[in-house]
Amino acid sequence: xxxxxxxxxxxxxxxxxxxxxxxxxxxxxxxxxxxxxxxxxxxxxxxxxxxxxxxxxxxxxxxxxxxxxxxxxxxxxxxxxxxxxxxxxxxxxxxxxxxxxxxxxxxxxxxxxxxxxxxxxxxxxxxxxxxxxxxxxxxxxxxxxxxxxxxxxxxxxxxxxxxxxxxxxxxxxxxxxxxxxxxxxxxxxxxxxxxxxxxxxxxxxxxxxxxxxxxxxxxx
Numbered sequence: 001x002x003x004x005x006x007x008x009x010x011x012x013x014x015x016x017x018x019x020x021x022x023x024x025x026x027x028x029x030x031x032x033x034x035x036x037x038x039x040x041x042x043x044x045x046x047x048x049x050x051x052x053x054x055x056x057x058x059x060x061x062x063x064x065x066x067x068x069x070x071x072x073x074x075x076x077x078x079x080x081x082x083x084x085x086x087x088x089x090x091x092x093x094x095x096x097x098x099x100x101x102x103x104x105x106x107x108x109x110x111x112x113x114x115x116x117x118x119x120x121x122x123x124x125x126x127x128x129x130x131x132x133x134x135x136x137x138x139x140x141x142x143x144x145x146x147x148x149x150x151x152x153x154x155x156x157x158x159x160x161x162x163x164x165x166x167x168x169x170x171x172x173x174x175x176x177x178x179x180x181x182x183x184x185x186x187x188x189x190x191x192x193x194x195x196x197x198x199x200x201x202x203x204x205x206x207x208x209x210x211x212x213x214x215x216x217x218x219x220x
Contacts, residue, residue, distance in 0.1 A: 035140045046145040049104075049165050069098070075207045076112065083121040096157050104164035106171075110178075111135075111164060113201035114185070117194070124154055135163025 060066040073094050077087075084090040097115075101108040118136040119125035131138050132153040139150035141162055152158045170181040182198050183189035 035138070035144075043145060046165060046169060050145050050161060051147075072098070072108070072207060076108075076205070079205065080112075080121070093156065096160055100157070100160045100164045103161075104168040106164055106168060109202060109205040109207060110198075111160070111167075112205040113198050114163070114167070114182075116201045116205070117197045118186075123156065123159075133159035133163075135159055135166075137162045137166065141166060 060069065073091065076094050077090050080090055080094070084093060097111050098108045101111040115121055115134050118131075119134050121134065123134060125134070125136065126132055127136055129138075132150065134156070137153050137159055139153065142148055142150045142153060145165075146152065146158075146162070153162065167181060167185055170184040171178065174180040174184065179192075179195045180189060182195040183191060186194040188194050
């Protein structure tokens with residue numbers, strides 16, 4: 001399966017320029033993660049998680065695991081058709097969501113719910129404070145733990161990887177408290193509006209999911 005990782009950034013930026021008008025026409029939740037000092041050990045761990053090889057190739061322990069994944073992808077795909085009508089694009093997106101969520105120890109349905117609330121599944125969404133892409137990642141994260149190129153946050157797998165790793169980081173910082181972690185992700189810690197919106201979306205996206213299989217990354 002081909003992934004977007006090989007697409008040149010020049011093409012991404014061109015697409016951004018062409019679509020920015022429609023992006024700004026609909027409000028997003030402005031996922032304004034606050035820039036905080038990171039311990040060297042945390043920064044190193046997050047950087048390693050972000051930069052590790054891609055694209056993903058799931059490996060299933062047995063036919064039952066594969067069947068469970070296929071059921072999850074089919075169910076999620078039916079619910080995503082209006083947002084992503086092209087089957088191949090939809091399939092690649094869902095496989096990448098699943099892979100990055102499982103890799104970060106998150107439920108794929110939670111990640112889909114966050115994406116719905118943050119960007120409405122718009123790849124080039126930009127918030128008023130500059131958060132970018134599906135999971136509305138703030139550009140400072142690219143400088144802290146990435147390559148330093150904020151344009152890369154419009155790349156599908158890069159954005160999903162950053163978003164999942166950041167949410168996992170906040171969950172760990174909040175000792176597993178999802179309500180507070182979601183608030184930190186959105187920059188509204190302690191307020192109920194954003195976590196409640198994600199929990200509301202989760203009722204729509206919750207579906208049978210696959211026990212975490214072995215994950216490997218294939219090289220180019």
